[in-house]
Amino acid sequence: xxxxxxxxxxxxxxxxxxxxxxxxxxxxxxxxxxxxxxxxxxxxxxxxxxxxxxxxxxxxxxxxxxxxxxxxxxxxxxxxxxxxxxxxxxxxxxxxxxxxxxxxxxxxxxxxxxxxxxxxxxxxxxxxxxxxxxxxxxxxxxxxxxxxxxxxxxxxxxxxxxxxxxxxxxxxxxxxxxxxxxxxxxxxxxxxxxxxxxxxxxxxxxxxxxxxxxxxxxxxxxxxxxxxxxxxxxxxxxxxxxxxxxxxxxxxxxxxxxxx
Amino acid sequence: xxxxxxxxxxxxxxxxxxxxxxxxxxxxxxxxxxxxxxxxxxxxxxxxxxxxxxxxxxxxxxxxxxxxxxxxxxxxxxxxxxxxxxxxxxxxxxxxxxxxxxxxxxxxxxxxxxxxxxxxxxxxxxxxxxxxxxxxxxxxxxxxxxxxxxxxxxxxxxxxxxxxxxxxxxxxxxxxxxxxxxxxxxxxxxxxxxxxxxxxxxxxxxxxxxxxxxxxxxxxxxxxxxxxxxxxxxxxxxxxxxxxxxxxxxxxxxxxxxxxxxxxxxxxxxxxxxxxxxxxxxxxxxxxxxxxxxxxxxxxxxxxxxxxxxxxxxxxxxxxxxxxxxxxxxxxxx
Numbered sequence: 001x002x003x004x005x006x007x008x009x010x011x012x013x014x015x016x017x018x019x020x021x022x023x024x025x026x027x028x029x030x031x032x033x034x035x036x037x038x039x040x041x042x043x044x045x046x047x048x049x050x051x052x053x054x055x056x057x058x059x060x061x062x063x064x065x066x067x068x069x070x071x072x073x074x075x076x077x078x079x080x081x082x083x084x085x086x087x088x089x090x091x092x093x094x095x096x097x098x099x100x101x102x103x104x105x106x107x108x109x110x111x112x113x114x115x116x117x118x119x120x121x122x123x124x125x126x127x128x129x130x131x132x133x134x135x136x137x138x139x140x141x142x143x144x145x146x147x148x149x150x151x152x153x154x155x156x157x158x159x160x161x162x163x164x165x166x167x168x169x170x171x172x173x174x175x176x177x178x179x180x181x182x183x184x185x186x187x188x189x190x191x192x193x194x195x196x197x198x199x200x201x202x203x204x205x206x207x208x209x210x211x212x213x214x215x216x217x218x219x220x221x222x223x224x225x226x227x228x229x230x231x232x233x234x235x236x237x238x239x240x241x242x243x244x245x246x247x248x249x250x251x252x253x254x255x256x257x258x259x260x
Numbered sequence: 261x262x263x264x265x266x267x268x269x270x271x272x273x274x275x276x277x278x279x280x281x282x283x284x285x286x287x288x289x290x291x292x293x294x295x296x297x298x299x300x301x302x303x304x305x306x307x308x309x310x311x312x313x314x315x316x317x318x319x320x321x322x323x324x325x326x327x328x329x330x331x332x333x334x335x336x337x338x339x340x341x342x343x344x345x346x347x348x349x350x351x352x353x354x355x356x357x358x359x360x361x362x363x364x365x366x367x368x369x370x371x372x373x374x375x376x377x378x379x380x381x382x383x384x385x386x387x388x389x390x391x392x393x394x395x396x397x398x399x400x401x402x403x404x405x406x407x408x409x410x411x412x413x414x415x416x417x418x419x420x421x422x423x424x425x426x427x428x429x430x431x432x433x434x435x436x437x438x439x440x441x442x443x444x445x446x447x448x449x450x451x452x453x454x455x456x457x458x459x460x461x462x463x464x465x466x467x468x469x470x471x472x473x474x475x476x477x478x479x480x481x482x483x484x485x486x487x488x489x490x491x492x493x494x495x496x497x498x499x500x501x502x503x504x505x506x507x508x509x510x511x512x513x514x515x516x517x518x519x520x521x522x523x524x525x526x527x528x529x530x531x532x533x534x535x536x537x538x539x540x541x542x543x544x545x546x547x548x549x550x551x552x553x554x555x556x557x558x559x560x561x562x563x564x565x566x567x568x569x570x571x572x573x574x575x576x577x578x579x580x581x582x583x584x585x586x587x588x589x590x591x592x593x594x
Binding site: 048049050069070071072073074076077078080083084085086087088089090093094097098100101147 | 332333336337338473476477478479480481483484486487488489490491529533534535
């Protein structure tokens with residue numbers, strides 16, 4: 001269980017998060033949604049100690065700011081939004097970095113296994129810098145996966161923190177990656193993802209926190225959060241939640257004529 | 261790595277047998293290896309001139325190359341060199357102060373410091389400027405690499421200006437000393453200097469294997485490295501202090517020798533890739549090999565006189581560096 005209480009972050013004097021409460025349970029995909037500048041990424045950065053915050057973040061009851069770096073690294077992995085690499089490392093070398101931080105004594109074949117999972121089998125020898133943005137994003141995901149490969153470790157559930165994990169992916173790979181994350185959660189791991197795409201969120205999230213102006217408007221299951229009024233309030237435009245004829249999964253269409 | 265070790269042995273032997281006194285030393289060396297007696301003159305040349313020079317060359321070459329690789333990893337920039345942490349400029353100012361202002365010191369002090377005055381001042385200058393720069397760049401326990409980079413430029417300009425004032429005050433013979441110091445040379449290598457420089461360089465080099473994994477992770481950025489469990493701030497402290505010690509000692513012992521710190525890590529990244537676990541030890545070997553080779557050229561090209569080694573490394577290193585850049589543009593793009 002990850003629990004963030006009364007998180008406040010100011011960047012250059014401007015309050016970005018104003019007392020956010022957020023929690024995520026292992027076994028679920030928890031997404032953070034909201035308009036640009038609502039504080040989604042800042043919340044993720046606070047929970048991963050990249051931004052200095054006031055408030056408290058606990059992982060299974062332990063204050064994460066008191067846990068040593070190597071212990072945290074064994075329990076949670078963090079996928080950044082975009083990553084540039086300083087030197088001409090190969091894909092294998094990048095993914096292997098995750099392995100060295102892992103608590104598991106795994107073979108290097110794990111690297112190929114992870115690449116296979118993100119749809120990049122055979123990319124080991126390629127130079128990271130020469131890949132497309134979407135491929136780079138999936139290499140980083142493979143690195144993060146090798147770091148916390150088993151969803152449950154000796155010390156409890158392992159966690160994936162992801163900042164827009166599918167932002168540069170095409171629709172096929174978006175579904176592939178989201179299914180992978182859902183499977184990780186199903187196996188007992190915790191998944192926390194900042195998401196832009198409300199439809200993917202509707203399809204894969206078990207729990208959604210919707211942010212606006214540095215506050216959580218609501219956190220709960222998709223049925224409670226993905227409502228016309230809440231989404232319209234958060235995003236400042238009229239939206240209507242619909243269900244596709246074939247199933248009961250909601251989908252969202254913006255109503256262009258009525259931007260408030 | 262084996263290849264490089266072999267090369268180092270070869271260049272070492274070549275370095276021992278090359279020099280102003282003629283080629284008879286090869287014979288002396290073989291005699292020595294076979295356990296035969298050699299003449300006193302040959303013994304002096306071999307053990308008191310060539311050998312300290314050889315050891316100093318290995319130490320300085322390794323120190324510069326490894327420091328370059330560490331700095332590039334730390335700054336996440338393949339063009340970083342040890343000069344970036346302010347060692348070079350500070351050491352230069354220290355050396356210039358010693359050369360120009362040394363004569364104002366009381367005679368007793370001058371006599372006791374002797375010819376250690378310049379290296380000692382260079383080391384102190386390098387160390388002080390690094391610490392100052394490090395303090396400037398560290399805010400609330402976090403060292404900003406960007407601030408360090410820009411602060412280094414500002415501090416470099418300032419020490420350059422101070423050096424300029426001193427150069428303006430210098431007389432002709434001091435100017436000559438200054439110029440030669442700036443170009444670097446292994447000619448002044450003695451056992452005394454080695455006993456001073458070696459512990460610092462060895463200590464710093466011994467720290468670098470522990471940095472390799474961290475430097476690899478740092479290529480992803482500071483935050484991702486921290487998420488991989490790397491104690492980022494601690495490794496920055498260790499890197500910067502090691503580099504300041506190693507380069508400070510190297511510069512103090514042999515003056516300013518450029519390009520080894522940039523060319524060697526570059527060349528190795530092209531040959532064996534950027535993994536610091538292999539890069540750092542190989543950089544030590546290749547740095548030593550290249551500096552010994554440059555030293556042999558500097559000794560023989562205008563024999564019996566000597567060309568300052570800094571000229572050799574820059575003349576060969578500059579064009580070579582450009583050639584690497586032109587051949588590998590796509591891989592160098594960040």
